[in-house]
Amino acid sequence: MKNINIKELACELKLSVSTISKALHDSHEISEHTKRRVQETAARLNYVPNPYASSLRGRKSKNIGVVIPEVADSFFSLAINGIESVAKENGYHVLICLTHESFENEKTILKEFQGRRVDGVLLSVSRETSKSDHINELISNGVPVVFFDRVCDEVQTAKITTDDFESSYKATEHLIHQGCDKIAFLGISKTLSISNKRLEGYLKALKEYKIKADRKHILLCTDDTKQNYLLIKKLLQQVNSPNGIVASVEKLTTPVYKACVSMKLKIPEDIKVVCFSNLETASILSPSLTTITQPAFEMGRSAAKLLFKALQKTNFNLNEGSLVIPSALVVRGSTSKAKKGMPVFSKPVLQ
Amino acid sequence: MKNINIKELACELKLSVSTISKALHDSHEISEHTKRRVQETAARLNYVPNPYASSLRGRKSKNIGVVIPEVADSFFSLAINGIESVAKENGYHVLICLTHESFENEKTILKEFQGRRVDGVLLSVSRETSKSDHINELISNGVPVVFFDRVCDEVQTAKITTDDFESSYKATEHLIHQGCDKIAFLGISKTLSISNKRLEGYLKALKEYKIKADRKHILLCTDDTKQNYLLIKKLLQQVNSPNGIVASVEKLTTPVYKACVSMKLKIPEDIKVVCFSNLETASILSPSLTTITQPAFEMGRSAAKLLFKALQKTNFNLNEGSLVIPSALVVRGSTSKAKKGMPVFSKPVLQ
DNA sequence: CTGAAAGCGCTAACAA
DNA sequence: TTGTTAGCGCTTTCAG
Numbered sequence: 001m002k003n004i005n006i007k008e009l010a011c012e013l014k015l016s017v018s019t020i021s022k023a024l025h026d027s028h029e030i031s032e033h034t035k036r037r038v039q040e041t042a043a044r045l046n047y048v049p050n051p052y053a054s055s056l057r058g059r060k061s062k063n064i065g066v067v068i069p070e071v072a073d074s075f076f077s078l079a080i081n082g083i084e085s086v087a088k089e090n091g092y093h094v095l096i097c098l099t100h101e102s103f104e105n106e107k108t109i110l111k112e113f114q115g116r117r118v119d120g121v122l123l124s125v126s127r128e129t130s131k132s133d134h135i136n137e138l139i140s141n142g143v144p145v146v147f148f149d150r151v152c153d154e155v156q157t158a159k160i161t162t163d164d165f166e167s168s169y170k171a172t173e174h175l176i177h178q179g180c181d182k183i184a185f186l187g188i189s190k191t192l193s194i195s196n197k198r199l200e201g202y203l204k205a206l207k208e209y210k211i212k213a214d215r216k217h218i219l220l221c222t223d224d225t226k227q228n229y230l231l232i233k234k235l236l237q238q239v240n241s242p243n244g245i246v247a248s249v250e251k252l253t254t255p256v257y258k259a260c261v262s263m264k265l266k267i268p269e270d271i272k273v274v275c276f277s278n279l280e281t282a283s284i285l286s287p288s289l290t291t292i293t294q295p296a297f298e299m300g301r302s303a304a305k306l307l308f309k310a311l312q313k314t315n316f317n318l319n320e321g322s323l324v325i326p327s328a329l330v331v332r333g334s335t336s337k338a339k340k341g342m343p344v345f346s347k348p349v350l351q
Numbered sequence: 352m353k354n355i356n357i358k359e360l361a362c363e364l365k366l367s368v369s370t371i372s373k374a375l376h377d378s379h380e381i382s383e384h385t386k387r388r389v390q391e392t393a394a395r396l397n398y399v400p401n402p403y404a405s406s407l408r409g410r411k412s413k414n415i416g417v418v419i420p421e422v423a424d425s426f427f428s429l430a431i432n433g434i435e436s437v438a439k440e441n442g443y444h445v446l447i448c449l450t451h452e453s454f455e456n457e458k459t460i461l462k463e464f465q466g467r468r469v470d471g472v473l474l475s476v477s478r479e480t481s482k483s484d485h486i487n488e489l490i491s492n493g494v495p496v497v498f499f500d501r502v503c504d505e506v507q508t509a510k511i512t513t514d515d516f517e518s519s520y521k522a523t524e525h526l527i528h529q530g531c532d533k534i535a536f537l538g539i540s541k542t543l544s545i546s547n548k549r550l551e552g553y554l555k556a557l558k559e560y561k562i563k564a565d566r567k568h569i570l571l572c573t574d575d576t577k578q579n580y581l582l583i584k585k586l587l588q589q590v591n592s593p594n595g596i597v598a599s600v601e602k603l604t605t606p607v608y609k610a611c612v613s614m615k616l617k618i619p620e621d622i623k624v625v626c627f628s629n630l631e632t633a634s635i636l637s638p639s640l641t642t643i644t645q646p647a648f649e650m651g652r653s654a655a656k657l658l659f660k661a662l663q664k665t666n667f668n669l670n671e672g673s674l675v676i677p678s679a680l681v682v683r684g685s686t687s688k689a690k691k692g693m694p695v696f697s698k699p700v701l702q
Numbered sequence: 703c704t705g706a707a708a709g710c711g712c713t714a715a716c717a718a
Numbered sequence: 719t720t721g722t723t724a725g726c727g728c729t730t731t732c733a734g
Contacts, residue, residue: 003465003466003467003492003493046465046488046492048462048463048465048466049466050407050466050467051466051467051468052403052406052407052412052467052468053407055403056401056403056404056407061403063414063446063468070432071422071428071431071432071435072425072428072429072432073428074423077422077423077424077428078423080422080423080447081421081422081423081449084422084447084448084449093446093448093468094446094447094448095414095444095445095446095447096431096435096445096446096447097435097444097445098432098435111399112399114354114397114399115354115399115400115401115402116354116401116402116403117402117403117414117444137397141354141397142354225631251631253632253635254631254632254634254635257635258634258635261635279632280576280602280605281604281605281630281632281636283605283609284604284605284608284609284612284636284637285632285635285636285637286635286636286637286638286639287637288637
């Protein structure tokens with residue numbers, strides 16, 4: 001019933017536990033003969049070491065924590081793929097913790113991690129997070145943290161981000177080039193790094209093109225899709241209704257499209273839409289969606305790689321590892337200039 | 352730098368470690384006064400217990416393992432949400448392990464779990480999995496396993512599934528009612544429980560409606576979206592080209608739509624499509640997609656709840672906990688009878 | 703009510 | 719080359 005342990009293995013082989021331990025770790029102190037004998041018996045008896053026992057002895061738990069707002073989002077699930085691939089290469093496991101965009105949850109999770117449940121943490125902060133004491137505390141307790149995507153600028157550690165400002169600028173500029181002069185911006189937080197940088201990129205583009213920013217065109221969305229649908233609808237109902245939308249996160253896609261349908265606004269004829277999104281289905285939406293596609297997988301991989309560097313070398317300086325990986329503007333039907341009635345499709349090419 | 356431990360706490364308070372431990376666990380053997388003193392100091396000094404030290408002492412690691420083929424899939428990411436919600440209620444953490452549809456990976460992961468990295472496992476097997484020794488071995492080593500969605504029938508433990516056979520039958524029947532008489536089925540595995548049950552439901556419906564099943568209409572898809580696109584295109588190019596498609600998993604949506612576009616087949620006029628899918632964007636696709644929506648969140652929750660029951664009560668019989676939670680056929684534009692030229696939209700109502 | 707001590711499974715310094 | 723032994727941080731008898 002119970003898994004065999006090293007002691008029982010030692011008994012079986014009439015050797016001491018330390019010999020077993022060393023043999024299993026392929027130590028040079030042990031003869032080839034004994035090593036083989038031990039490894040064979042271990043395999044035969046199905047011995048699997050208890051990772052937490054070795055973790056206690058000063059070594060690592062071989063778990064890393066990934067703290068993110070949610071999983072049901074292409075960006076985060078692709079990032080997890082990247083993280084997992086690196087973790088696996090390093091013999092590590094991935095503990096997923098969801099904050100559900102709550103600062104309190106985030107604090108609780110990080111606090112718990114001080115107990116050494118994980119050896120290091122990859123963090124993308126919640127939309128509510130504006131303070132960073134909880135993060136600094138974890139770091140100062142010796143648990144390395146690497147940010148990805150949603151960072152806290154004031155925390156001194158590595159940050160893997162994408163070029164939020166520039167890509168938002170480009171997206172807005174693209175809308176302007178396509179003829180939009182009343183462009184709305186849909187954000188999700190007043191404090192979140194990505195939301196702010198994307199907002200700034202948007203504002204910069206408006207300014208460059210001498211378009212007056214309209215406060216009524218800047219919408220702060222919530223965590224609830226139904227609610228967002230209503231908010232966006234209201235945005236579209238106002239007197240000076242926008243003819244372009246920059247949506248700063250993927251989950252706003254559905255409410256935007258539905259609000260347009262319900263307002264009988266045709267995309268892209270009446271209003272053009274661009275969205276920060278990694279949705280695979282972007283190209284088969286009605287119409288296909290112009291996106292700013294983030295390098296989600298690569299961001300996850302880079303963040304994880306950096307964390308493992310810090311985990312391997314003591315005194316590795318995480319401050320120097322920060323990286324900005326650019327996003328790509330993928331132009332599709334939702335921002336096309338196509339005349340009314342023409343079907344708007346992206347090329348049927350799989351990326 | 353290092354986190355404080357129970358010994359240092361004891362020193363600080365001039366009490367023994369055992370008293371501290373008991374006080375922290377709110378033991379009745381300890382006076383209220385001491386308890387308060389201990390708890391206050393623990394909070395002040397930011398004491399967080401090391402979970403793996405207690406895990407060693409016979410108690411639990413408070414980690415559960417979730418073994419799934421992938422995360423970038425609405426079904427699995429929603430299921431994770433359900434699992435995580437229950438784990439949190441129980442003070443547990445969730446270790447996500449991806450098999451990437453590989454049997455070898457699955458074996459390696461489960462083997463590793465014998466070392467007690469996790470207290471229990473939620474498992475959705477890979478498309479390649481046809482044997483179950485590795486699962487039985489884990490169970491017989493005392494690690495409880497609960498299946499969800501993709502099960503191994505022959506393993507004696509709890510299984511949380513949806514009504515794959517019935518819903519596939521309904522979907523196929525729906526296509527028939529909408530006028531399809533040459534219906535293709537896209538599967539992903541010859542051995543996988545869900546793929547087979549969905550295939551059987553499809554075949555049953557054909558039989559009931561006296562439609563002869565055509566082997567050329569049954570496609571075994573791969574793990575690669577581009578490849579699937581080509582396979583589906585080939586399916587649509589054959590002489591007796593189908594006018595209806597039942598796609599058994601979500602990730603086939605994009606290749607199906609793109610293959611239709613490239614073959615200049617209009618959905619739903621030339622060909623109707625229904626897909627097992629939990630995509631939020633189903634309703635804003637071009638055209639909106641008729642889906643069999645699985646109760647992903649609930650399945651995750653139920654599976655996790657069952658696992659925790661087994662974790663709490665020793666000798667809880669997991670064989671009796673199995674549950675089948677029905678899916679829903681959500682009819683949208685991709686199977687509509689609408690005449691050519693009419694825009695096909697689902698109602699702009701958010702679910 | 704509080705404390706001393708054993709031990710969970712493993713590693714590593716030190717002995718032999 | 720192998721064995722002895724002392725912990726890692728915590729819980730839990732068993733004594734006091």
